[in-house]
Amino acid sequence: MNIHVNKLSRVKSFSIATVLGLIVATSAMSETPENWSNWRGPNGDGSSAPGNYPIRWNETNNVLWKAPLPGKGCSSPIVWGNHIFVTTPSGGQDSLLAFDWSGKELWRTKLGAERSGRHRNGSGSNASPATDGKSVFAYFKSGNLVSMDFHGKILWKTNLVEAFGRDTLYWDHGTSPVVTEKFVVMARLHQGESWLAAFDKLTGELKWKTARNYQTEAENDHGYNTPLVIRYENKESLLTWGGEHLTVHNIADGKLLWSATGFNPNVVKNWPAVATPVLIGDIVIVPHGRSDRGLPLLYGVKLGRAGEFDVTNHLWKRVDTGTFVPSPTVWQKKVYLLRDRGEVECLDPLTGKSFWNDSFPKTSANFYGSPTIVNGSLYAVREDGVIFVANVEGKFEVLAENNMGERVIATPVFLRDRILVRGEKNLFCLATR
Numbered sequence: 001m002n003i004h005v006n007k008l009s010r011v012k013s014f015s016i017a018t019v020l021g022l023i024v025a026t027s028a029m030s031e032t033p034e035n036w037s038n039w040r041g042p043n044g045d046g047s048s049a050p051g052n053y054p055i056r057w058n059e060t061n062n063v064l065w066k067a068p069l070p071g072k073g074c075s076s077p078i079v080w081g082n083h084i085f086v087t088t089p090s091g092g093q094d095s096l097l098a099f100d101w102s103g104k105e106l107w108r109t110k111l112g113a114e115r116s117g118r119h120r121n122g123s124g125s126n127a128s129p130a131t132d133g134k135s136v137f138a139y140f141k142s143g144n145l146v147s148m149d150f151h152g153k154i155l156w157k158t159n160l161v162e163a164f165g166r167d168t169l170y171w172d173h174g175t176s177p178v179v180t181e182k183f184v185v186m187a188r189l190h191q192g193e194s195w196l197a198a199f200d201k202l203t204g205e206l207k208w209k210t211a212r213n214y215q216t217e218a219e220n221d222h223g224y225n226t227p228l229v230i231r232y233e234n235k236e237s238l239l240t241w242g243g244e245h246l247t248v249h250n251i252a253d254g255k256l257l258w259s260a261t262g263f264n265p266n267v268v269k270n271w272p273a274v275a276t277p278v279l280i281g282d283i284v285i286v287p288h289g290r291s292d293r294g295l296p297l298l299y300g301v302k303l304g305r306a307g308e309f310d311v312t313n314h315l316w317k318r319v320d321t322g323t324f325v326p327s328p329t330v331w332q333k334k335v336y337l338l339r340d341r342g343e344v345e346c347l348d349p350l351t352g353k354s355f356w357n358d359s360f361p362k363t364s365a366n367f368y369g370s371p372t373i374v375n376g377s378l379y380a381v382r383e384d385g386v387i388f389v390a391n392v393e394g395k396f397e398v399l400a401e402n403n404m405g406e407r408v409i410a411t412p413v414f415l416r417d418r419i420l421v422r423g424e425k426n427l428f429c430l431a432t433r
């Protein structure tokens with residue numbers, strides 16, 4: 001294990017409230033486990049509340065229903081009440097679909113011409129929608145940003161490509177909209193003008209737009225992950241990773257509050273920010289590098305005081321492990337990595353040291369969906385449609401290998417004793433019989 005520990009790691013205690021007065025949470029929204037309002041769930045970290053979820057399944061006994069989808073995408077469904085929302089291309093147009101819990105399609109609203117995907121697994125519908133329980137917000141590679149009510153009516157719509165120019169991302173857009181108390185926030189991190197922008201949830205009016213431009217090596221300014229809504233010094237704030245910088249912005253006005261750098265000391269190119277960091281207390285776990293090419297980097301970074309800019313604050317650095325596409329997950333104050341080729345590792349967020357590491361069976365297929373942990377079991381999606389389930393409570397043990405019969409890139413949803421899996425052709429609902 002190759003680990004570099006900064007003197008900041010000599011911390012005697014680990015707590016949510018630190019001596020700096022930081023009060024940090026992975027979600028600024030309060031909701032019950034009855035809803036799954038955004039990508040990666042209520043906590044934004046890939047952990048789910050306990051429930052009666054199947055571990056091993058087949059179509060005869062565990063697939064309650066499957067609903068055909070008109071096009072492929074990497075977006076995950078979200079859920080509020082009786083509504084399951086998913087973005088998808090339909091007839092060459094960006095579309096938002098709503099289903100109920102019986103699998104019945106409630107409505108389908110087309111939103112404008114699709115900008116097709118470049119990656120073999122992608123499309124113009126890779127960003128997951130988000131909701132505040134009143135409206136549902138969706139973004140597409142075409143630039144369409146839309147707010148809709150739960151009956152499929154468009155409340156407002158704007159096109160960010162027309163307003164701010166086309167993105168220069170090498171691959172397909174992946175960043176999902178972020179819902180705050182008053183705004184829906186979008187991030188565009190690419191070569192050219194990068195920014196964060198907040199739109200009024202009720203009207204779609206642009207409330208602020210903050211430049212986020214950093215000089216990097218080629219492609220390292222490209223970002224595909226999704227910002228996190230946090231509480232920072234008792235303010236609703238946005239934690240954003242990309243452009244080799246970790247930043248905190250005040251959601252009220254977009255003002256930069258804090259930033260950390262020093263993530264690419266060897267000045268290597270072609271390291272875009274794909275995986276979304278996770279937050280445990282005041283420590284941010286930041287995946288970097290290219291683990292898919294044998295060049296991983298993983299950092300533990302301590303949030304500092306507002307007004308500190310371009311600090312290092314690295315508690316530790318790992319150069320022998322990390323993840324490129326799947327985002328880390330958190331369970332019982334430990335960090336879990338699912339690497340692109342199926343390796344799994346459990347780490348201490350305070351020191352970066354591994355408790356254990358293992359792997360799923362290897363094939364030529366990669367893991368693109370992010371892992372979710374529920375009831376001590378980790379669910380991992382491989383692109384060929386195999387969903388592995390493994391025990392991670394104290395040790396690693398593969399429990400099941402479930403083949404969905406079609407490609408699966410999206411991260412599943414775990415809610416109300418049901419698993420929702422968005423495949424390339426169908427939306428599945430699984431349950432324990």
